[in-house]
Amino acid sequence: MLKLRIQPAPMSRQADDWAWNNTRLQCGPSWVAPLDHPSLDAIALTDRDTGQSLVHVRERDAHRAGDARRAVVELTTTPFRRLRAELLAWPLNFIAIDFAPDGSVSVGAGEHGTAPVYLTAADGVLHGSWTTADLVKRMPRVDFHVAETARLLSLWFRYSHHTCFTGLYRLTERTTARYDGRDRSASNSRTRRCTPRLALSPTTLMY
Numbered sequence: 001m002l003k004l005r006i007q008p009a010p011m012s013r014q015a016d017d018w019a020w021n022n023t024r025l026q027c028g029p030s031w032v033a034p035l036d037h038p039s040l041d042a043i044a045l046t047d048r049d050t051g052q053s054l055v056h057v058r059e060r061d062a063h064r065a066g067d068a069r070r071a072v073v074e075l076t077t078t079p080f081r082r083l084r085a086e087l088l089a090w091p092l093n094f095i096a097i098d099f100a101p102d103g104s105v106s107v108g109a110g111e112h113g114t115a116p117v118y119l120t121a122a123d124g125v126l127h128g129s130w131t132t133a134d135l136v137k138r139m140p141r142v143d144f145h146v147a148e149t150a151r152l153l154s155l156w157f158r159y160s161h162h163t164c165f166t167g168l169y170r171l172t173e174r175t176t177a178r179y180d181g182r183d184r185s186a187s188n189s190r191t192r193r194c195t196p197r198l199a200l201s202p203t204t205l206m207y
Contacts, residue, residue: 001035001115002057002095004128008181010103018044018053018072025055025072032057032097035130043071045087047080050101056087058094058110095171108176117171118163126179128171135168143167 007029016028024033025044034042034057041060046053060069075083088096094110095117105126107119119128120135127138136142143166151158161169171177 001037001040001130002032002117002128003130003134004030004032004097004107004126006030006032006097006105006126006128006179007124008099008103008105008126008179010101017074018046018055020070020072027053038069041069041071043073043087045080045083046072046074047077048074049077049080052080052101053099054084054087055097055099056090056094057096058087058090059092061092104178104180106176106178107171109171109173111174118168119171119177120168121179124181126181132163132165132168136165139165139167 009028018025018027020026021031023036024031025042027044032042032055034040039060040057042055042057044053044055073083087094088108090110092110093112093114095115096108096110098106098108100106107117107126107128109117116130117128118130118132118135119126120139121127122138122140127135129135145162145164145166148158148160148162149164152164159172161172161175163170169177
């Protein structure tokens with residue numbers, strides 16, 4: 001479980017570094033705040049050669065020794081790619097926030113998707129939380145998603161990236177949301193796209 005505020009920007013080696021600020025991982029105006037719980041690990045991983053970074057919040061494996069609850073790691077490109085691949089293959093529940101050098105960001109969920117994460121975008125900023133109440137107040141306008149609201153009122157709940165609010169998305173398991181900082185839409189990927197620039201897919205969600 002986590003909350004986040006991400007302001008995409010092209011990365012460079014001179015950019016701010018990820019660091020812990022109390023209970024948040026922070027880099028400039030962007031931050032990720034994992035739930036402070038002994039069953040969760042959080043790591044910020046950065047490629048010092050390209051500026052690419054990954055923030056990974058995951059369920060701890062009780063049978064593995066040496067997992068760091070709060071870690072910030074900088075590596076050169078080859079070991080960065082190797083560790084990044086290991087983190088993205090984590091067998092338990094996780095949320096991965098991936099920052100590309102071009103400034104776009106993607107938020108991906110692991111296979112189980114047991115902890116809810118909702119996303120919305122406004123004014124060039126991606127907001128995320130485990131509760132929709134945090135996000136509705138961030139939306140420039142609140143419109144009901146007619147089909148999802150009708151399903152909810154008829155007690156027919158459908159597990160999808162849509163919620164009762166247009167522009168507010170649920171990050172479903174094995175889905176990736178991509179955001180480029182231009183408020184058009186979100187897309188949820190397994191691989192379909194939603195309109196505007198937050199995009200979700202299964203595999204992608206685009207904002």
